[in-house]
Amino acid sequence: MNEKDLLKKLNNLKNIQPDDNWKKNYREILYSQISAGAAVNKSESNLRTIWESLAPGRMFISMAKPVWITSLASILILVVGIGGVYASKNSKPGDSLYIAKIISEKAQLVMTFNEKDKAKLGLEFATNRAKEITQVLEESKEPEDKKGKQVEQLTQDFKKEISQVKNRLTTIKAAEMNNQNKEEEPEVFGANLGRNDQRMEVAEPIKPEVKNDILEENKPAVIATTTKENLNSPDKALEEAEKMFDEKNYGGTIDKIEEAKQIINKEASENGQVKGVSETATSTN
């Protein structure tokens, strides 16, 4: 007997069926038994059942699992990433985590949109390079050839960072000059915008006087800041820092860069104050 015949014969056993009368009788008995035992539930239409099975609650339960897994995985990646960046903070060229440090620096730069903040970051990175050079030079285990190469690379990086910062500072200055020129004109009109015609009529003769007062008040502050810039500009500090760097005075370089950073911060806070004063003055109109 081959397998086909055997399967056919086995399939013939399908004809073994319960007695029809018994089936019918027991169907009724079963229905009465289950009706007696349970709370009555109305039979639902198929459409309703499909809708319920697709309802948000069930969808949420079925979707929750992958969402939890992905969120846990992303948190894990984030924690590992942040940990790696922290661990790489004090690394120097040649360390395995140095790449992570450079990548995190680049990422920081990409994530910053304000030009001033970018310049500040550039300064920070330049100090990092100077610090790394001192670290490399202090390292006694490394052979001299390797040290020399690393220092050379770091020097190039330092100069690159400083030149980038300088470029940024010049663009910031140019932008500020433009803004100052623009602010002088539209401020007079700007105060009237958003007001209705009636009030404009009332306000028109008075306004120019008030505006002029404000401008007069603001002018000395602006002049003061610009003179300060001339006396103590970050560019100068950076030039000095570069000089010191060329003289291999790395400690002095770091100090000068820090100085430049402070000057930028000061400028930013002063500009903020002047802006704030002018804003309050215009809002009182």
Place this chain on the structure above:
Amino acid sequence: MKIGKIEEKLLLYKIKKNDKEAFVKAYDLYIDQLYRFIYFKVGSREEAEDLCSAVFLKTWNYILENSLKDHKTLKALLYKIARNLIIDHYRKNKDKENLSLDADNGIEVIDEKQSAVKTMELKTDLLVLETKLPELKDEYREVIILRFVNELSIKEVAEILDKSKGNTRVLIFRALKALKELLENDEKINK
């Protein structure tokens, strides 16, 4: 009576919500194959009927207790309950009598309305198989009934037997081989 997969899932969903009519529909759908399964295991028509009714009642109680969450298909649940009830049945009747598939019992089960030729053919098939099936290991017999008589998929058989698909495939292959050998030996003796 055959049923589509989506229809089966809908039915299970309704039953999970204690829908009595859906359960009675499930009874209509599965009673024949479940009866066959039990009949081949206990070998007596009356006992198969009693056990069948017990299976459906127990399944309904199981649903009421809201324990259906773990089961993906109603079919697998019905078979599992049937298997447990058969084991209990064996335990209870262990001392009373030794049960085996009886050829006369089997022939009685065939529908009387069928044509005489077909009935004769079936009778011979059943005689051969029904006498040989009990000689098989319980595990093999079970798997042959599920796969080749009741035409369940390997996935369904695996779910009922709590085995992996691979294990089930191997079991089916061995069971079929064992049955073939039994039948061949029988033929040789008859010759």
